[in-house]
Amino acid sequence: MRFNPSVCIAFVAIVTASCNNKPSTKDSGVPERTVFFDKSGMDTTVNPGDDFYRYANGKWYKETKIPASQSSWGTFNILADDNIKNLHGILDSLKTLSPAEGSKEQKIGDFYASGLDTVTIDKKGYDPIKPELAKIAAINDAQQLINFCADAYKEGSGYLFGFGVGPDDKNSNKNLAYFNQTGLGLPNREYYTKTDSASVKIRAAYGKYIAKLFILTGVDQAAAAKNAADIIKLETAIALSHSTPNELRDPVKNYHKFAVSDLQKKSGMDLNAIFSRMGFKTDTILVGQPKYFITLNTLLKSQPVALWKKQLTFMSLNSSANYLSQPFQDARFDFYGKVLNGQKVQKERWKRMTQIVDNDLGELLGQLYVDKYFTSDAKKRMLDLVNNLQTAYKDRIEKLDWMSPETKKKAIDKLNAFTKKIGYPDKWKSYDDVEIRRDTYFDNALSVSKHDYSELLKRINKPVDKMEWGMTPPTVNAYYNPSFNEIVFPAGILQFPFFDKNADDAINYGAIGAGIGHEMTHGFDDQGAQYDKNGNLKEWWTPQDAARFKTKTAAIGKQYDDYVVLKDLHVNGSLTMGENIADNGGIAIAYQAFKNTAQGKSDKKIDGLTPDQRFFLSFAQLWRSKQSDESTRMRISADPHSPDIYRVNGTLSNTEAWYKAFNIKPGDKMYKPETERIKIW
Template structure:
């Protein structure tokens, strides 16, 4: 989890690495009249269709083939497609908001002032260039003064309050087995590469990334005045410490097991077990004194406790200097920013760095998300869209309930509990009902680095204020302009930010087939997460607790195995396959989502019709809309990284996997034996 953000084990509709335009959670308490939004684009583009492809051979290609043949990935991006197009539109809207706010910031402490002056400070490249690395120079000098592990831990804890980066990874959120109460939670961290496996792999693509990371570390050290030979030596020190920490990390597949990663400890017991960390003192210095904590991956902190004595204090100081420099690189002068981008290029394949305004917009979003989100929903999200979306969610819930009632593999008693959980879903649409307090954030348009530190401290203090308090179920884990959606099992909530409620996902002017195939599938996807291999382990109140009958659970687990086996068989690049075990939950949500959305579509007037539009039946338009929302082309480097890290399957298989198991698709496009996507009906995976 990100350091000191709201702890959420949230299953989202797409990868956070893809693109999302994010801003802070929030929204007006009552929907207000909005200014006119930009003209809507059609959510179904027939010019994309490649009619030379048989739909039953490759429906992703059939729906998007002509676009795939002509689309070119911009030099500043890692991909192109529906999400990227929408993200660009949202960014441009936010750019206008930011520029206006920076020109007319208004009264000190106002939303406009916070957002406008922060953005202006980040865009003041002349001042930032003059400062070089001086904003972090005092921190580096204070690290030099550290003479013991005790002092190191004390310094690390102090820096955590102000945007520090270290070997700690923690936050405050709902206790999975007592979901009404917040608790301190720690998880594994301390590394710099994308995943633990990169430290041990001999795969040439991963080795290339490791080499680039080491080069970045060396460059970073030289940029703060360290000679080249010492910088190279320091790089090896940092890398070796990180490798030791990585050896105690769980794999991404293991991290998907909520029972395995639920470990509650008495702080008093931890003090005895891991005296070098000194948990009581550490928690007090972090500002979070408590008697009980959760540690997701205990082996990591056991390893850290050991390394605190086996690694010299001088080496730990080198390590923490590296974390400080790399953590602040994007806030410093261009040599630091360019070194950071050179490393990221190797990971992503992106050719050209994004323009400064895009980078500063992202930082404004990350540090002042709520004020920026407030301005966004005021201007670009309508009450009509919120009401239409609410009705869609209601219809999807009805269709899901009907599917549960008709299941032939589940007992009546487990069906009843399933229906209770479904009816208990908390739905959040567009924006939250209340704003967080940002009155303690001090933003000055001439001090970019200090602005980030002030915003980080405010966020830190806010998170601390939630400790030992009942869980606030009104909080959001995504911000209004975010182009994404999520299900959170500890709250039992489904959340749809304003950003995704636009074409091609949602278009109030489009026919029902298009909307149910687009945003309807997204809604069904998030609902299904409540009942996937992870979400199904949480009850209607968000507690990690078994509510299944033994026979039902056994049948369900067999279906999970079928999903894993099928997706393991999909080839992505060369000999690179989808990781069925890593992507299980998302694949189940895709399979369930399309089925639930289709049933809800059949409840509409168009769903009962056979009238063609542009030569396609309502059912065909539904499936084309579904395939086109996943229209995307990515750099090979990005694809390889996502296969390693992302719990979602690549877009092509998010279309083909669900449809090859869904009989109404066969009927809509006359899929026959011998066609690539055809599976005998007895082999089609049917879960919900």
Template sequence: MKKIAPVLASLLLIVACSKTSEKQDKLISGIDTSLNPGDNFFRYVNHEWYDTVQIPKTQTGVGAYRFMNYQQRLKLQGLLDSISQINHPLGSIEQKVSDFYISGLDTATINELGYKPVKPLLTKIGYINNVHYLLKYVIDNLKVNSTSLISFNIGPDQQNSNMNIAHVSQSGIGLPDRDYYFKTDSATVRIQKAYKHYLATLFELTDHDADSSNYFANVVYDIEKQLAESHKTRVERRNVKTNYHKMAVTDLEKRQPNLEWSQVLRDLGAKTDSLDMRQMEYYDKLNTLLPEINISDWRIYLKAASLRHFASKLSEPFTDANFEYSKVLTGQNEKNLRKETIASAVDNYLGEALGQVYVKAYFPESTKVRMEELVNNLQEAYAKRIDNLEWMTDSTKQKAKEKLFAITKKIGYPDTWKDYGYVHVFKDTYFENVISADAARYLRQLKKLGQPVDKTEWFVTPSTVTAYNNPSANEIVFPAGILQPPYFDNTADDALNYGGIGMVIGHEITHTFDDQGAQYDKDGNVKNWWTDTDYDNFKERIQQVIDQYSGFTVLDSIHVNGAMCVGENTADIAGVAVAYDAFKMTKEGQDSTKIDGYTPDQRFFLSIANIWRVKMTDDYLRYWINTNPHSPPKWRVNGPLMNTTPFYEAFHLKPQDSMFLAKKDRITIW
């Protein structure tokens, strides 16, 4: 998942667990027994909820998964409202998060400033008269997270995962993905027009007339479209090996002389003689365009890039313009309330500082203990599945199990919190607070260069409702945010927990063995550990996943992008299978006692449909299909279950049912 306050009662399926009849009535709600579960299990479980729930006007969707983060932001808002009423010692985490929050809510000061905070940047751009100074501006802004032509980060070397090296990736565009510049369907054309209007509005808000602003917007769009031509697609970026090009800086300078790589790295403060250029084609194209495009047009481009990045930190006309574009892109009807927006900003800029407050308030240690038990059980079940694979030889099975049991498990929150000592926060300087936090984030990153990888580092905040697998560290991570209903309830029966968080655990473990993860060894290096025959068998099964999901219709004639989503779909299929196996190892899993009229097996599968209980706007669903590597929620339920034989047995599926697949067509990878 590549990625809370008590959830609203209308969104919950699981609210308690008890053997009393009173509480049993609350265990499962909203199931439409008039429907056939074998035709559309997602709808069978979620029909009543889906057809009655309203998407809040300030949101693009409602329900579980990432949309639970709306409730999390409200929870964080409550924490921040509370601690911001108190004066805290200067430099304490409480002072920083509360004053950051207060500064973001000070809209009177922010509106009075208008675009004054970015005027020095716009003035600086006006003096750029050659490529050298253009690149210098790009780098200066990159150090405060304002990315334009170059995207730079420090991370593990995929050939030596214990050491951090410098990486650059394709960049330079403002639309969500390269394909938005080239599609000609009416929905995409509408987004293109909205984006150009947004750019023009940003120029008008910085004292340009309407005609000039529209001209500038077209200049920017044309440059971005040329850059987008060189971008790899999301499917192409899934190929681990072709997105790694570690080269000597001297060789890069010969290949791309206009990019002045030695000077760029000096300006970045990056002391290194090599660089991993993940998408070489983009930087080859940029090298060509830098002298070809008039420097005056580059200045226009840089102004737009800076204004886009900082718009959400400026006065209300800028945030309104940003929202009007987002409204077309995602279907969100109204702007988020300011408190929600700033609570999210605090989580973004000071996430582990706020996370310490969140964990103290909302995360019991008993949850961590129970999760460790669940993860261990899933690993044991996974090992048994590997042993039983018919398509894999014993030597590869042994390597797979070594990798499986080498996985690092992170649960709840980091053992070591990030240091925010270099972040300076004051109650009346929101823009400067953001810059300080971003500058400190860059310095933290830069310190990693050439150093051993810190395997304790987390890449999401504790409150976030997500989970992730990091293949270069061979680790799976479950933040405190996801360890609550409907995913996890420490008082619930095993069927619900194994069908909930158990499926998520199985999903994340499987990323260790999906089309990308399978290319990494147990230490996180890209290294082959397969026999040729076994890997061919594996790729054949991966192709089956691509082909099957490509046939699933999402909206009108739009289908799941099977190739883009293959890693997540593989993880969903195996995640359900291994979670079920682990559940069957429990006492309840071996029992047949019904609760609320459903057998343990049925409740396991009901829980799976519940954890993806989501409703989105159509516009956001289109955006999702274009940019998200996960299938939409309906197919995160129906897709895996179509391939899960115990589901057929639990709900007595028949050949005439829409979800029925012949046994030979059901996909088993792990």
């Protein structure tokens, strides 16, 4: 399935595990929760109109330290960490079983066990990838190099071509092969071009990491350093062909449909031969960033084969490092964990393996997870919330003062056409061709990769299966996919503090309700609004309405551009545009839906707080977090989500009901005159 971050918009930067905080489950024996709000974490010495984020979370923020194994810590991380323990409990329980060969219990249990067998893994060193390194060493010319890159896809690797399969953006019912820019070891082109001191230090550390991988394979230090310098120079040339993170957000600019014969002439590459070696035939493909492939072809011809062999050797070592012996894992962590993210130590091995099993065999582990931790009552309650927000959204669209009746009708048609996926898939994926053994960790991971690639090939030029999911059931996240026109809420996120079937409506609507509204609004943000109700990239707005919408989105971009992080580092209002629109729309829709409930219509206080105050505090406490400076810098450069403080303060400064709930007045730092409060949806 094509799961491209540029079109599948997640609620939060991907959390690599899932959640469960003291759940009320089918058989866990844990008492049901009765307290749903953390008053102890507030700092009531802060004026809520000056900094509502600190007012809601200040005491927690002052007292919280980021664990050494984390780059950030907050609600999402805590839930993810708790749920790793639940998933670990499931995996650990399989030790005492003797499951049938090929069963889901055998595959996930043995995969997990193989990853914990560090004695065997360390004994093998980098032996598992020596056959691939030998193939790279045997390359003699540019054609052999291209052949290797293509052949490697069938072996579970694949380099330089950025290949995938997914819906044609302008014909969402048909899958096409697509190609995107790739070839970099740093997050994006800015890491190669920026000259500030932080970027220079990162590139220096990256060079040391590259050299370290070569040294671990027996290359002497001087030669390894030369290899690293050459590779960074080559990657810099590649990076200059890359679109920026901002540019990647434009679905029109990243849609290029080619007849293969035409692209062959344009790129100068024998694409039919490449595709044949990759294992498929087609006469039509999508290319996200043609400039990359034109530059790649030029570089393949102009740069020495010996340099490309160094690059491929590094790419092989880098992509495999976490599946090799401890020195390779440590080298990768020292750069990607410490330097880029600010982690001090690696997570425990069992936690990392739990996450890998969830990532690689998620719909096998997910079946055991939902059996234990997800109830039909929770699914029903969640569906009620979704339906209530959908009704509120329809009402808001009908009352918009800036949109014509013609466009309103099409917007409501799209809203009504949303597919709602809650908890887990109706049909589980099959992993019948995945072979797992307890003593072959690297080969197990390779078998999963080969399976994933085989599944991609089966989809080329075939109808799209819109029942597929892009996240595993235990994931703490949610997403909207414009090609499917769907909102998706895995079981992992449907737990406290996002959701509890026993919580009062203020808590649920302020938390998961805002999340539901957020994902719905992604269907109408600056990206999602370019797709029609059937998931096709198609203009459905009147020109006048499109112009008014663009004016409003520009205003929200300017608002977030002005927010400062880490001294002079600003939020990127263009990169975060879609998420900011979704945050603002989400809270507005959730609040309106909440006001339709009995609690929303009352003034009865709980814990000394009115229903409206509990609603907004529930929302604010959902986003409590602390982040390392390193992680913050990387997120500002690459993450389409604003920092959590501005997901709260930026959003609420535009929300009229919040002003009334906390008596916000002129002179308060967050106060904005009513005429300056940005209202889109």
